[in-house]
Amino acid sequence: MTDIPENHPRYFSLVTRELLVKGVKDGIASMQGLIAQGRGEAFDYLLGERTTASAMQAERVAVALMLLAERPVISVNGNAAALAAEKVCELSHVLNAPVEVNLFHRTEERVARIAALLKSKGCRVVYGDRPDRLIPGLSHERAKATSMGIYGADVVLVPLEDGDRCEALVKMGKKVIAIDLNPLSRTARAATVTIVDNVVRAMPNMVAMAKEMKGMPARELSAAVEGFSNDRALAQALEEMMENVMKARRNV
Ligand code: PTJ
Secondary structure, X not given: OOOOOOOOOOHXXXXXXXXXXXXXXXXXXXXXXXXXXXXXXXXXHHHOOOOOHHHHHHHHHHHHHXXXXXXXXXXXXXXXXXXXXXXXXXXXXXXXXXXXXXXXXOOHHHHHHHHHHHHHOOOOOXXXXXXXXXXXXXXXXXXXXXXXXXXXXXXXXXXXXOHHHHHHHHHOOOEEEEEOOOOXXXXXXXXXXXXXXXXXXXXXXXXXXXXXXXXOOHHHHHHXXXXXXXXXXXXXXXXXXXXXXXXXXXXX
């Protein structure tokens, strides 16, 4: 890894980039994952590289939904594993939600490596290496799912991914929580709750919220979910981005 000096103005962004490069070298993330990260970085730049108030609210709603769920599951791809394996496992533990490795550019070797990484970080139940069902309507490798995991889940958390699986999961009647820096993506528009935030900020936020909210009665959790509008959350994210652009424009 390149040594990034802590006083570099873009320290956090560069360290995150290094994590993903390491992920590719270790056979965790795909090469395509680097391009996806680049797209995410561009949106994060517009967002001001911070968790906005509307993202924070979506994170809270997402945690409440997972606590209310009967069978919550966390879906993990190469990028999520490279960037946030430890926090994924912590969240899995606090929410009692198993993890399933589901890859777009699937190879059995990468599934095994990601599963081993997750187990080394404390994840107890990791599905994905022996899928036994297919998600209807998908013709690619992401259709492969496990009945005890994503296939049988009622709420699925999908940190950053491509859109059609999100749509297919929603069509199956599941509630889908997406973490996606691009508020214009198909995933963002199809999900039940979209968190427009960087996965490296959203995951620790959600772990802290899950710890705080775990003991709440169901009616309080339902109250946290009530009134949430995904369209409004996406509009707020776009407004934040436009305001930042306009502010920059005034200073040129
Ligand atoms: O590991 P695999 O084989 O399953 O492949 C994973 C990737 C991410 C390569 C695959 O799902 C893919 O191609 O995704 P897309 O279509 O590029 O979509 C990724 C989305 O995530 C884009 O909308 C990005 O803006 C967003 N994104 C990228 N990095 C981050 C992010 N969102 C949150 N946090 C990030 N760090």
